[in-house]
Amino acid sequence: MTDSLADIDALALKCRAERSRDYIAESIQCYRAGAYRSSIVHTWIAVVFDLVDKIRELALANDPIAVRINTKYETYITQINQGNDQGVKNALEFERTILSICRSQLDFFNHQQITDLERLREDRHQCAHPSFQRAGVPHRPSAELARLHLRNAVEHVLSQPPIQGRPAIAEIITTIASEYFPKDRYQAATALRQTPLANPSEALVRGLVDELVFKYAEADSPLYGKIQVGAALSSLLDTHRNIAETRIAQKLSTLVRRIDDNGLPAVARLIAAIPEAVALIDEAARLRLSEFVRVGPDLDVLPAMAGLGRHPLITEIVRARILRFGTGLLVTAIQEHELAELAKERVFVIISESSNWHETNDVFDRLVSPLFSHLTRDDIERVIRMPTETTADLIGSNRFEQFIDQVSRTGIIPEAELDTLLGNNRMEYLVRERQRERERQRVVPQA
Template structure:
């Protein structure tokens, strides 16, 4: 941008902070009056003031680096420690680049020139020449434009602090758990006010967590980390190509022990599959085909069953799971492809207490996820055996699952009729009174009794 064509009065309107604008107005007035050294000095004062104001905004958002600098600055101000304040002023550009990252490295180069020229203007001792330093009008105007363009007009975008903030936040109870709310939250809190370079780095950190399990404290937070990365893909799309490139490189270079994680990652981000090297794809497919159902270290790998490249192999793994490992897999993630095994195992329960345990371990985790057809299968499984329909807690457990179904996903009238006729014949209508009342709440009516079957 050519500084010679910029109206300085219009430049003033771009300054965010009102007090910074007051200080910068002194620089503009001095420039127009021909007091070029005074203009340069006032521009530096406005710049330092604005950086401090930005630090206060970042500190309020939890930026530890900004808070640490302000602590030193405010303590020196209260104590009247001029030497310390001069030291902090001299180091503020370095701090703003290296620690808070309010200023990027290219901007720092331009602003350091402003600081050097300001010293020549304000301190004759800085000049080796016998005459006072006399900046040209073009040089001063350039510095004024740079000060506004590079700092005074900009929001205080977060830098490295984003990682520390996210680390604490994602482990807290205040971080959302619902998928859509996570997208909105991450966009507003972590993407809207962060430099593009740091957003790219943030995406790489999230991907490393999913692919390599680092940092360790994020391991239980898979269901928060995945939508956080989705938020970056959808709400910071301009940075996604660079993030994607880094992720592909990560997957192509994964150690063998991390390949199951790559399969889990691809289940959430299937668009990466065609971007991988052919040897990588082969290694991942062999990882699935050679998986031992009795020795799975991470049941999340079963999420890859949704991908055609892994489906046959993982369906074979699911079919080979014993009931104990099936329950562990469902606890890890109640995938739709685990439901047929779950409901079949529950239907075959062989004791009252075993039936109740099977319901809790194999059925209850699917609550809120079942379709009308699957709820039909559940009602049929309840009446499959006396160990199920006559177990003491079955009616309560069943009612809990039914209540979590959407109105569109409730059992069909045919399945309800079968269920009612069975418990009527078994004289258990009273036991299932609350279940029947709920099933009738959407207009279904009890069918007329069927004739008793002949012995």
């Protein structure tokens, strides 16, 4: 029993507000005394009072649904104070239906939560109404049942903020629409933990997905074209995948299929910002995206190519598109759109076709240097072999020699192996120059 009482005390500390802890205090006192019928009755009273407080709080925040509900409730209280019996009947009906009102109109509860709370209400009736029992046989709930109802009341109601449904979505949308909302999915998840998404209902997650997806494409929306929407949707996949994944798949598929050609580039950027999205959308949407990547205007397609190119179904289309790029567009792709990995093959082709030192120097300046950190040993060896395997005019190019110096400094290829590779590809002069330089570095100046 000691452990059980300690558990109950810990539950009470979870109550969001001091008033909520006051509401549940009588129930806990009854539980401690072994008065389990009274404990259940007071638990129900605590739930009703707390829900009424939440409705009032939302009404003060100008939530239209809460305002309507609270106005009715205040009318009933006024009638009671005036001695009007109709007010008593209305208030009793309000209490009887308060769970369904909060579920259907305010999205406070999911299916399991409403089931638990309806059981509390039914057990309260069993405890509070002798007419529900056979004569002389009062209902005798167990300690476990009373403790279960206490736990459910605190977990489902008293510990929760009064923000769900449309007001919650509006609050989250405002947060995401800020220019300072993170663009990284993991940082976005951290930011969203300070919103109603910290403990959302299923309806809230589904409604938020709908708003994020469709408001992203609406010109008068604060979310219009904002790439942080992708970070927010990605974080929902991390934190609430069982609810969000199917919804995101459905809504993104619908958006891709229905958006007009002018709006498709922005939607493609959204899909590209969510790594899982290409695999989630349906086949018709994926085919439209693929065709956009294949034939869309260069400047429209470029911003989405890196993200879309991560998926095997679209990677080859991206590679084929890049193989048609000229040097200028390729520079933009590498330096501004993170397409280095996918662009390497096209860069190698351009190097292999350089016919003079001017072209070679230009290629190494504008393409190879920005690409260097992405080059593997095999890539570097391929470049060095080009004078013997292609028509590339690399021998004597000062930018190519600087490239070899950079390879040497990074140690990607050991010095001896690098000399051998250069010598085997008509660049013995470079080997001699490198050897002389090493000799100079070994000479210690005399005092």
